[in-house]
Amino acid sequence: MELIKEIMDRAEGLTGELIRLRREFHQYPELSHEEERTAGVVARYLQDLGLEVKTGLADHGVVGTFAGSRPGKTVAWRADMDALPLEEKAAVPWRSKVPGVMHACGHDFHLSVGLAAARLLSGMKDRLAGRFRFIFQPAEEGPPRGDKSGAQGMVAAGVLADPPVDAILALHVAPNLDVGYIRHSPEVVMAGADRVELAITGKAAHGATPHRGVDPILVSAQALTQIQSFLAQRIDARHPVILTFGRIAGGNRFNILAERVELEGSFRYLQESVRQDVEQGLKGLMRGLAQGSGAKIALHFHSTYPLLKNDSQLSARAAEVLARILGKNHLKLHQPAMGSEDFSYYAARVPAFYFFLGVRPPGGKVQSLHSPEFDPDEAGLTWGLKAAAGLLATLSEP
Ligand SMILES: [Zn+2]
Ligand SMILES: [Zn+2]
Known part of the structure; x- marks a missing residue:
């Protein structure tokens, strides 16, 4: 030409x-x-x-x-x-x-x-x-x-x-x-990318009497395993997704149950419909965990790049x-x-x-x-x- x-x-x-x-x-x-x-x-x-x-x-x-x-x-x-x-x-x-x-x-x-x-x-x-x-x-x-x-x-x-x-x-x-x-x-x-915020509010108590409080550090450990299990087994393996947490913060002292734990992560996906499935699925999962544990859990997805x-x-x-x-x-x-x-x-x-x-x-x-x-x-x-x-x-x- x-x-x-x-x-x-x-x-x-x-x-x-x-x-x-x-x-x-x-x-x-x-x-x-x-x-x-x-x-x-x-x-x-x-x-x-x-x-x-x-x-x-x-x-x-x-x-x-x-x-x-x-x-x-x-x-x-x-x-x-x-x-x-x-x-x-x-x-x-x-x-x-x-x-x-x-x-x-x-x-x-x-x-x-x-x-x-x-x-x-x-x-x-x-x-x-x-x-x-x-x-x-x-x-x-x-x-x-x-x-x-x-x-x-x-x-x-x-x-x-x-x-x-x-x-x-x-x-x-x-x-x-x-x-x-x-x-x-x-x-x-x-990939599309979202910043994910997960906040778990428990109830502070003496480390010797955890039954009087709600331990958000323990709940955050459960949340993390539940989230990764969901991604591995509830999302079709042919649709790649990644949710990695790069920040976790909570607690003040070794013998006091923390009041609150905050996590921040990066969620990435290659299909818009999968993004919606993950957001809805994880929010449902966290509602269940909140009910079972007595903690308050807030999960938010903020789009950073389509x-x-x-x-x-x-x-x-x-x-x-x-x-x-x-x-x-x-x-x-x-x-x-x-x-x-x-x-x-x-x-x-x-x-x-x-x-x-x-x-x-x-x-x-x-x-x-x-x-x-x-x-x-x-x-x-x-x-x-x-x-x-x-x-x-x-x-x-x-
Ligand atoms: Zn660059
Ligand atoms: Zn560049």
Whole structure:
């Protein structure tokens, strides 16, 4: 296909620019909600390209839009901008200059690919149909408690409207996939995640007279085994679910029964109906335990990320384009992962396609995401740009 060929040639020509951008972002990482400098670089870059730019969305979000020369669909590309509170260990020349902060999730790659795609496509707009929107989103990494994620804020700021976005796409770097490869899923990509609160209120008493009180520590032990038994044997084993408790607190002194125990956990699922079954089932189970034990038990599920699902039609079209760009054998199928990602807030509203970009040097090794030694292969950048620009340019056709 002629258009794809031209995009691939132009992408090769932008390799130096991709690396320059990536290294600059890598040296000046910023934490979630603090991406002021990054947003400034992004906004100036998009303005210089002649895009219509909006800034200050959901704190530091930036959006740039331009139109092709023919009518068509509005397609959006999302890049996240935040880094992590880690001290970089890799001894690379472009090492982070900010103590204790590092782009250890590859969002510097995402930024670089997003900007270069805006440059590539806006430089050939007379050949393109539709509209192109580039969304640079803050605060993808786990928002603090009670806080909204960057994607939620960007959606609320209207980035999917005016004109309405017909499809949204994004990539994430994958350290366990070779450069030149892409992994994609026709449907579920990542788990939905809830924060779970379990509070057990008993009745304090002397440790020598437990019959005069209600011991919430003992009840919490029963609750935990009942919960895990329910998940193992009351949920169809073909539907993955995980509920892990990462925090438990209660009691003051060894010889006084605690008044109250609080637990906090993370629940993850790959199917909405299973989520409902688990919430209802566990609430019923806890009502029974409360009755039997005499404790008061409150169980709450708070959604932190919806399920991330690709649109199946859009995925099928995207897979064809990616196969042309990479070669069919370099396109791999992604198995749904139990991690989560706030791109799901966009995907819950408009057809979406999220995929994984290989950044492992062939025959080499890259540490995992969120590792202080994470050092992805920059050769992956050009493939990311080819994929992003190739997908946007074809999916915007009427
Ligand atoms: Zn991350
Ligand atoms: Zn990430």
